[in-house]
Amino acid sequence: MQSPATIIAERLAENAEGVCRRYLSNGHREGRYWLVGDVHNTPGRSLYVRLAASPDGRGQAGKWTDAQSGDHGDLLDIIAIARNCRTMRETLDEARYFLSLPIPPPSEDRPVRRNKGPTGTPEAARRLWAASKPVAGTSVAAYLASRQITDLTGCEALRFHGNCWYRPSKDDAPNTRPAWPAMISAVTDLDGSVTGVHRTWLKPGGSDKAPVAYPRRAMGHLLGHGVRFGSSGPVMMAGEGIETMLSLRQVMPMMPAIAGLSAAHLAAILFPAMLRRLYVARDDDPAGAGALKTLTERAIPAGIEVVPLEPRLGDFNDDLTTFGRERLIARLRDQLRTEDAERFLMQG
DSSP: OOOHHHHHHHHHHHTHHHHHHHHOTTOEEETTEEEESOTTOOSSSSEEEEOSOOTTSOSOTTOEEETTTOOEEOHHHHHHHHTTOOSHHHHHHHHHHHHTOOOOOGGGOOOOOOOOGGGOOHHHHHHHHHTOBOOTTSHHHHHHHHTTOOOOTTOTTEEEEEEEEOOOOTTSOTTOOSEEEEEEEEEEOTTOOEEEEEEEEBOTTSSSBOSSSOOEEEEEOOTTOBEEESOOOSEEEEESOHHHHHHHHTTOTTSOEEEOSSHHHHHTOOOOTTOOEEEEEOOSSHHHHHHHHHHHHHHGGGTOEEEEEOOSSSSHHHHHHHHOHHHHHHHHHTTSOHHHHHHHSOOO
């Protein structure tokens, strides 16, 4: 018997263009695809939604891919992010409303587990995580050092895999290697359970990212979760990229941090119960502005203060590598609350 989520996902796929016009209104149709900037409805062309099944049967209607981040999903994910749904029940009810389906009593919607093939399962993510090893002395440590990230205190969420499989895309060269060394980052929920992993493929030796079309990809269940550094507390910081958050921890190693992996997933992170102030290290682009706006709207009713952290350049790793630690400290001192600067920020 099919679950309610599976049935509704199929109905949404049958109306894929209508879903896109409602929830990704800043995009447009090109052939069999709907193109938009990202799952947060930013104008652009990075994310594409398949509007009809491919003739060879390999591509399903309603599936989407973000070419920039490597994220994948289906139309239920689009709806969940667009409407800031916190539970599967809320997502299904919104989808039913769109499809003009009756809303069942709460007792009829049992918890469901959805199989999201394109992103990989949490079980597959956990197997990859278990097969990886600590980063000390590996290509991961060398790569991060090349980005001026050397203090890995509290970075147990990072591991190294020496031969991580890479599925070439249509944008890769025909002779692209099928496996590379990789930084494996654990995506965890509020209880610390691994729900997915993020992979950054590297050149052997770690001098740079691997020469592939999409060196960063995530797998597993990502929505609401993130890559966590340090234990949760009343004051935390969150941002999109792993290297962004690691850069900030070079000068604030004791402030807990969450990397959401993309603007859309940053906007959807779940808040720890004890959280009272969240610093948001937004990227300097429209998607980053949208994530900050959504987080603020979600945080205010929960009694959480949101404070933006603005980089000088595109992100805080750019700032760290271009200007150095001392100027990064000075930049942050002007943006942190005084008590947090005294508690967390290293002395410049």
